[in-house]
Amino acid sequence: MIDNSFVLRGGIAYSENINGIVTYYRGYLVCVDGICKGAFVNLPDKYKGLKLYDYGERLIIPGMTDLHVHAPQYTFRGIGMDAELLEWLSTYTFPEEAKYSDMDYAIKSYNYFSEDLRRCFTTRAVVFATMHNEATIELMNQLEKTGVITYVGKVNMDRNGGEGLQEASAAESINATKEWLAAIEGKYVNTNPILTPRFIPSCSNELMKGLGQLSKDRGLRIQSHLSENPSEVAWVKELVPESTSYANAYEIFDTMGTIQQPTIMAHCVYSGDEEISILKKHGAYVAHCADSNMNLTSGIAPIRKFLEAGINVGLGTDVAAGSSMNMLKTMFITLQASKMYYRLVDSNVKPLTFEEVFYLATAGGGSYFGKVGSFKDGYDFDAVVIDDSKMHSMRDMSIRERIERMVYNDADAIIKDKFVKGKKVYTRME
Ligand code: GUN
Ligand code: FE
Numbered sequence: 001m002i003d004n005s006f007v008l009r010g011g012i013a014y015s016e017n018i019n020g021i022v023t024y025y026r027g028y029l030v031c032v033d034g035i036c037k038g039a040f041v042n043l044p045d046k047y048k049g050l051k052l053y054d055y056g057e058r059l060i061i062p063g064m065t066d067l068h069v070h071a072p073q074y075t076f077r078g079i080g081m082d083a084e085l086l087e088w089l090s091t092y093t094f095p096e097e098a099k100y101s102d103m104d105y106a107i108k109s110y111n112y113f114s115e116d117l118r119r120c121f122t123t124r125a126v127v128f129a130t131m132h133n134e135a136t137i138e139l140m141n142q143l144e145k146t147g148v149i150t151y152v153g154k155v156n157m158d159r160n161g162g163e164g165l166q167e168a169s170a171a172e173s174i175n176a177t178k179e180w181l182a183a184i185e186g187k188y189v190n191t192n193p194i195l196t197p198r199f200i201p202s203c204s205n206e207l208m209k210g211l212g213q214l215s216k217d218r219g220l221r222i223q224s225h226l227s228e229n230p231s232e233v234a235w236v237k238e239l240v241p242e243s244t245s246y247a248n249a250y251e252i253f254d255t256m257g258t259i260q261q262p263t264i265m266a267h268c269v270y271s272g273d274e275e276i277s278i279l280k281k282h283g284a285y286v287a288h289c290a291d292s293n294m295n296l297t298s299g300i301a302p303i304r305k306f307l308e309a310g311i312n313v314g315l316g317t318d319v320a321a322g323s324s325m326n327m328l329k330t331m332f333i334t335l336q337a338s339k340m341y342y343r344l345v346d347s348n349v350k351p352l353t354f355e356e357v358f359y360l361a362t363a364g365g366g367s368y369f370g371k372v373g374s375f376k377d378g379y380d381f382d383a384v385v386i387d388d389s390k391m392h393s394m395r396d397m398s399i400r401e402r403i404e405r406m407v408y409n410d411a412d413a414i415i416k417d418k419f420v421k422g423k424k425v426y427t428r429m430e
Contacts, residue, residue: 008383010056011027011058012029020355027040029375036380039375059388059402062374063366063418065365066325068126068264069127069322070127072129073093073096084298106135119415124148124150124369127152156203171210173203174214198225222263224264229296230299236249244274247265259282263284268306279309314361314364384415384419
């Protein structure tokens with residue numbers, strides 16, 4: 001028998017759609033060849049020959065997708081959080097990222113990031129590196145070994161980067177990107193390249209157009225930032241005066257992607273009706289980064305409006321503007337932020353429900369990677385086994401209640417095992 005075919009038993013919870021969480025108390029979860037065959041109350045006869053791992057009272061949920069995270073910022077998370085976006089970038093972030101021209105620094109720092117990524121709830125991630133090719137390749141090498149499936153972008157930036165963090169011209173940035181792509185071609189199974197114009201203030205028109213063309217020529221996806229902060233939005237209007245919105249500026253440069261090749265836009269806090277229709281038209285993904293949006297006083301993204309418009313939405317930790325890579329924390333802040341949006345901003349926009357946020361963290365963001373983030377038949381078997389026995393309770397708790405409690409109180413949710421496509425990538429040593 002192949003070793004990525006097995007059965008797990010435990011308290012199972014997953015989303016079949018955005019409105020509900022399906023649960024099984026002491027249910028069976030079947031993995032054949034890395035693919036989930038579904039969850040069951042009673043194990044079907046045809047799977048009885050598979051090896052069974054009984055996790056008893058532990059919880060089993062789908063792995064989570066972090067749709068937006070900056071690897072080089074990981075080691076300074078939680079510092080400098082009194083600034084807003086543009087000051088935070090120039091004071092803390094750009095000087096830190098400039099250090100990744102030093103490979104000793106990059107190797108050490110990316111090891112901290114990769115090892116912690118392996119140990120957290122995330123089984124899929126879409127990652128920003130820095131503008132440096134060598135360090136970006138080092139990051140990809142390290143991530144490949146974690147077993148977590150990722151997209152990783154060498155960052156493009158040819159203006160406004162300050163001392164030591166700016167490529168000399170659009171042509172040099174495009175050339176460096178092509179060299180990076182050539183250096184990694186065919187090298188990885190789990191690690192994919194993604195084009196990464198940092199945001200419009202960092203990229204000249206010529207560079208943006210060049211990346212739009214490269215995306216088309218090579219069939220490569222794009223990730224960037226959109227409408228995060230009022231000063232940033234105003235700056236983009238100055239930089240691209242012919243644009244009717246920030247999203248339209250990306251559209252002008254052919255970087256908004258297509259339904260087959262969707263672009264991820266992080267934040268979208270200030271996306272009004274025009275941006276909503278542009279995001280929808282291009283099949284883009286919104287990476288909602290509530291922790292980051294609170295820390296940098298950015299605002300609250302109107303996620304329910306995006307969902308009602310049929311836009312793809314997932315969650316991002318956005319480390320280091322977000323202060324933790326723990327997706328439970330991001331879910332928790334997503335819930336709180338949407339409640340405050342309803343109370344303080346617009347009482348016509350109902351808060352997100354727990355079911356909806358659980359879906360966004362798992363199947364919502366997971367869909368960027370294909371059939372990922374659910375335990376429905378045919379999905380990739382990405383799963384996290386959790387021990388919540390340290391969260392003492394005086395009452396009998398349903399699986400649904402235990403999952404909710406775990407999100408609102410992440411400190412005592414201990415990951416026991418983590419699987420990606422049926423392969424165990426992490427196990428906790430007692
Ligand atoms: N906009 C451009 N670069 C960044 C970044 O590194 N983090 C965040 N949060 N927003 C950005
Ligand atoms: Fe970001």
